Amino acid sequence: MKIAFVGKGGSGKTTLSALFVRHLAAAGAPVIAVDADINQHLGAALGLDEAQAAALPAMGDHLPLIKDYLRGSNPRIASADAMIKTTPPGEGSRLLRVCEDNPVYEACARPVELDGGAVRLMVTGAFTDADLGVACYHSKTGAVELCLNHLVDGRDEYVVVDMTAGSDSFASGMFTRFDITFLVAEPTRRGVSVYRQYKEYARDYGIALKVVGNKVQSRDDLDYLRAEVGDDLLVTVGHSDWVRAMEKGRPSRFDLLEEPNRDALRLLHTTADAAYEQRDPERYTRQMVHFHLKNADAWGNERTGADLAAQVDPGFVLGEAVSEPA
Template sequence: MRIAFVGKGGSGKTTLSAVFIRELARLGRPVVAVDADINQHLGAALGLTGRQLDDLAPMSAVLPEIKEYLRGDNPRIASAEQMIKTTPPGSGSRLIRFAERSPLDEWCALDLRGELSGVRLMVTGAFAEQDLGVSCYHAKVGAAELYLNHLVDGPGEYVVLDMTAGADAFASGLFTRFDVTFLVVEPTRKSVSVYRQYVEYAAEYGIAVRVLGNKVVDAEDEAFLRAEIGEALVGWMGDSRYIRALDRGQAQPFEAFEPAGRELLGRMLAEVDASVRDPARMTSLAHLFHAKNALAWANRAAGADVTLQIDPEFAAPAR
């Protein structure tokens, strides 16, 4: 199951991503956690030290190797250089099976320990000084999109992405790669405005959005979110000493998380486990966005018609 956390910058999506990952780990569920935000804070929210994160190679740093591996013997892809972020798998492509090790585990993944045993962390990489003025962040996020396009996962296997803020998530087809999208909303007009914009864009492609309220302090905040969001509101996070300590970098055992927060996590997991994937529709959207990117810029960049990379007869094996 693939889960995205999105929302306005500062809404708390990284924190909620981290506690949801911790809940999955507590339950013994295998997780791949991916930090795909321009502000790379998921690792810190999971309690990793700066040295640990410095030793973790970002996906964007090994993107050529990832492309060459995924290309495999696909005759529709002349070279790894012609692969773009939306390139879908086809006959001859190498697929990544969730439960099996792949070269990506050696190149750009970190197996976590302790309370987070069973979690693998990957990061797309921070926006570097050499990128300023010459590149956009979505070039780095492209590694995560290629990963999801070539991933074979199934029930009981969880991939959790902490995404870029606001409508930036729509700069590629990545937003269509998920079974559940959780949008974090604060009880403010500005945050609700981001929610409405996101839902409007997502609805165009049939993407359902579940909403998590955050930083809710009283009944007025609750009433505001209920009135503005309606049935899409899964629940909300109120004041939490555990989360405040987490945000300060003060590690506490997960059992210290308050019962109200645990109840919200239970509702979130129920939403995820109840979702049903439509593989044909997901493939159709992948092909649609690959063609859109090809016509917008990729054909010029690659010097070839990359729409020919679409293999209409290919269907990824199900788990």
């Protein structure tokens, strides 16, 4: 299943993403972790040192390879150059699966050893000096969106994405690519305002949204979140000596994480599994097409010189039963 962590900058969403990835790995689940934030910190939160994190390949640097592989033999896509970040799969497209080896993973993913097993880590790549003043960061996250559009994941397989901060996720259709979204909110006016904005934007798209209260230090903090967030508040997380040691580069064994925080991660896990049961492949595909047509009209047709609506395969539904091209 596909899981997003969102929240304002500094809310702790990357830390919570990393803790959840560690929890899943310790449970023996296959996991792909994706850092789609403008500030690339997920690798460090998973224990990589600065040199190792800097050496991670940027997905955006391999976009031509990604497009060429995913296009496959799809007759509706004339060339890889005609693909944009929202291009949906169709008959003949190559799809990505969590538990496989393929050229995209070979180029863009690296294994990270954690307690209990390894996960695949993929990153969009940092915003560089060459990008300043001439590039939009969302052009880098386009590689993530394209991969999610072509990813088939099943029960007990997990794709965990640390998203861009605040409401930036709504600059594309990527916010609809998940079975559940965990919004990490501090018990502050700013933290709650991001929740309200996200809730309002997601209202018409059937987004499963749950709030994880972070940095909750008192009963008053808890009461504040309950009053502002209501039933969307799933669980709260407080101070963690284990996390503080990890942030200093001295993590202990993951099974030594404080029991209340381990309980919180278990609840995230069971909530994500329950969301999988509500999965609707037809709606997922319909939303994918909706945002592709919007992007085609707004800029894609002009940039590629083609009518990108023709890329839509009306009979195709992305789901576990979809077959691979011969």
